[in-house]
Amino acid sequence: xxxxxxxxxxxxxxxxxxxxxxxxxxxxxxxxxxxxxxxxxxxxxxxxxxxxxxxxxxxxxxxxxxxxxxxxxxxxxxxxxxxxxxxxxxxxxxxxxxxxxxxxxxxxxxxxxxxxxxxxxxxx
Amino acid sequence: xxxxxxxxxxxxxxxxxxxxxxxxxxxxxxxxxxxxxxxxxxxxxxxxxxxxxxxxxxxxxxxxxxxxxxxxxxxxxxxxxxxxxxxxxxxxxxxxxxxxxxxxxxxxxxxxxxxxxxxxxxxxxxxxxxxxxxxxxxxxxxxxxxxxxxxxxxxxxxxxxxxxxxxxxxxxxxxxxxxxxxxxxxxxxxxxxxxxxxxxxxxxxxxxxxxxxxxxxxxxxxxxxxxxxxxxxxxxxxxxxxxxxxxxxxxxxxxxxxxxxxxxxxxxxxxxxxxxxxxxxxxxxxxxxxxxxxxxxxxxxxxxx
Numbered sequence: 001x002x003x004x005x006x007x008x009x010x011x012x013x014x015x016x017x018x019x020x021x022x023x024x025x026x027x028x029x030x031x032x033x034x035x036x037x038x039x040x041x042x043x044x045x046x047x048x049x050x051x052x053x054x055x056x057x058x059x060x061x062x063x064x065x066x067x068x069x070x071x072x073x074x075x076x077x078x079x080x081x082x083x084x085x086x087x088x089x090x091x092x093x094x095x096x097x098x099x100x101x102x103x104x105x106x107x108x109x110x111x112x113x114x115x116x117x118x119x120x121x122x123x124x
Numbered sequence: 125x126x127x128x129x130x131x132x133x134x135x136x137x138x139x140x141x142x143x144x145x146x147x148x149x150x151x152x153x154x155x156x157x158x159x160x161x162x163x164x165x166x167x168x169x170x171x172x173x174x175x176x177x178x179x180x181x182x183x184x185x186x187x188x189x190x191x192x193x194x195x196x197x198x199x200x201x202x203x204x205x206x207x208x209x210x211x212x213x214x215x216x217x218x219x220x221x222x223x224x225x226x227x228x229x230x231x232x233x234x235x236x237x238x239x240x241x242x243x244x245x246x247x248x249x250x251x252x253x254x255x256x257x258x259x260x261x262x263x264x265x266x267x268x269x270x271x272x273x274x275x276x277x278x279x280x281x282x283x284x285x286x287x288x289x290x291x292x293x294x295x296x297x298x299x300x301x302x303x304x305x306x307x308x309x310x311x312x313x314x315x316x317x318x319x320x321x322x323x324x325x326x327x328x329x330x331x332x333x334x335x336x337x338x339x340x341x342x343x344x345x346x347x348x349x350x351x352x353x354x355x356x357x358x359x360x361x362x363x364x365x366x367x368x369x370x371x372x373x374x375x376x377x378x379x380x381x382x383x384x385x386x387x388x389x390x391x392x393x394x395x396x397x398x399x400x401x402x403x404x405x406x407x408x409x410x411x412x413x414x415x416x417x418x419x420x421x422x423x424x425x426x427x428x429x
Contacts, residue, residue, distance in 0.1 A: 010173055012167065012170050012358075012362065013362075014167075029347070042340045043177060045352075069174075069177055069348075069352065071176070071180070073180075
């Protein structure tokens with residue numbers, strides 16, 4: 001059996017997802033980064049963007065993450081985010097409405113949040 | 125019914141109504157404590173991971189950061205005091221305020237200016253009544269604080285500490301809140317949030333002397349620390365807000381329980397008094413009847429003669 005990562009995706013007020021995975025792709029401030037078992041210890045700042053987790057069972061978990069950190073050591077990976085949502089928790093219509101509203105108000109950060117949410121929702 | 129008895133009956137009725145209200149409040153508070161405790165537990169994973177990360181940067185690199193370096197002479201400090209919006213919680217608020225006052229006095233003795241930041245209407249009212257200056261205050265969310273609330277509170281504090289002291293910034297940040305120890309014990313305490321002493325954090329994160337791996341920082345240790353420390357402060361404030369909320373509900377529950385008990389005792393005393401008054405009334409009526417019939421008997425016996 002291939003080596004596994006233990007992943008914990010943690011938001012400020014709850015644990016969003018945790019389990020075994022073979023690959024995690026996340027977006028740091030200096031670009032996308034993929035982490036597989038045996039990666040060197042890493043601590044990075046995340047951009048808001050979708051995070052893709054390939055689970056050991058062969059499934060894929062996608063989450064929208066808004067700001068936070070990725071830290072990896074001893075095959076334990078934690079994704080810390082102030083706000084994190086799994087793709088199947090996201091209400092597409094609501095996100096679309098939020099995007100419209102953000103565009104209307106010229107609120108760049110809200111627009112970005114809504115966009116990330118939509119991207120994560122459509123990627124599933 | 126005699127006047128005396130009627131007064132007792134009325135008081136019993138009013139105390140019974142009060143007892144019902146305090147009993148209901150006690151039960152509401154009890155259910156809220158459980159909810160607040162659950163929120164504290166739910167926020168723990170984030171706080172632990174964040175502490176680990178801060179320790180990793182702090183020990184794994186020689187980065188200097190304004191949020192971790194101790195100023196040589198501290199001229200100004202900020203004190204964040206967490207109280208509740210509503211009272212009826214025994215000594216909950218006055219304990220927190222007392223600790224804040226002691227801390228302020230101590231800092232002022234050391235020659236520092238103290239700026240006070242307050243969460244909760246009770247604390248604000250206390251300071252306004254004494255016409256003391258409040259740097260900033262927030263109200264309306266103390267019963268169920270959310271992470272967004274913690275961010276709102278943390279933002280001006282982080283801004284103040286990042287500013288130069290000469291331009292009105294602060295060197296140290298203290299927080300006064302009520303720690304939720306257990307259902308029966310809550311202690312108000314003060315804690316220095318910033319500057320952060322990394323040794324202490326490290327002790328907290330790895331009490332078993334666990335050695336942290338050498339991390340690769342992305343993009344750089346400075347940038348990571350820059351992004352990490354404000355989040356750490358926010359998470360600490362969030363935790364303090366949650367504990368304070370849980371403590372407030374526990375204090376309310378206890379205060380309402382003793383109010384209910386006292387009402388029960390009062391009802392008991394009053395019903396004894398009411399019973400005595402009723403007995404006295406009956407005794408008086410009987411003696412009046414007996415006295416009356418004896419007088420009648422005497423009168424008829426006299427007319428026979």
